Amino acid sequence: MYGWIWRRLPGSRALxxxxxxxxxxxxxxxxxxxxxxxxxPMLPFNQVTTG
Known part of the structure; x- marks a missing residue:
């Protein structure tokens, strides 16, 4: 995937x-x-219980 992105970018290597x-x-x-x-808000980090 990174190779595909690299080939699609226009310009020289520096650009x-x-x-x-x-x-x-x-x-x-x-x-x-x-x-x-x-x-x-969907993560349970605030619902810590010790028992």
């Missing part, structure tokens, strides 16, 4: 590296600001 870095940062931002806050 591809920058574009790949931007893609990685975009995915991380999407996870941190959209996906994780949406999933967090």
């Amino acid at each position: 591809k590296v920058v574009q790949a870095l931007v893609l990685v940062l975009a995915v991380v931002a999407l996870l941190l600001f959209v996906v994780f806050p949406w999933v967090e």
Whole structure:
């Protein structure tokens, strides 16, 4: 899959590296600001019981 993405990015090697870095940062931002806050209320971390 990474090879497919690398081949699809336009430009020279340096430009591809920058574009790949931007893609990685975009995915991380999407996870941190959209996906994780949406999933967090569904996780049982606040329901800790000791018995």
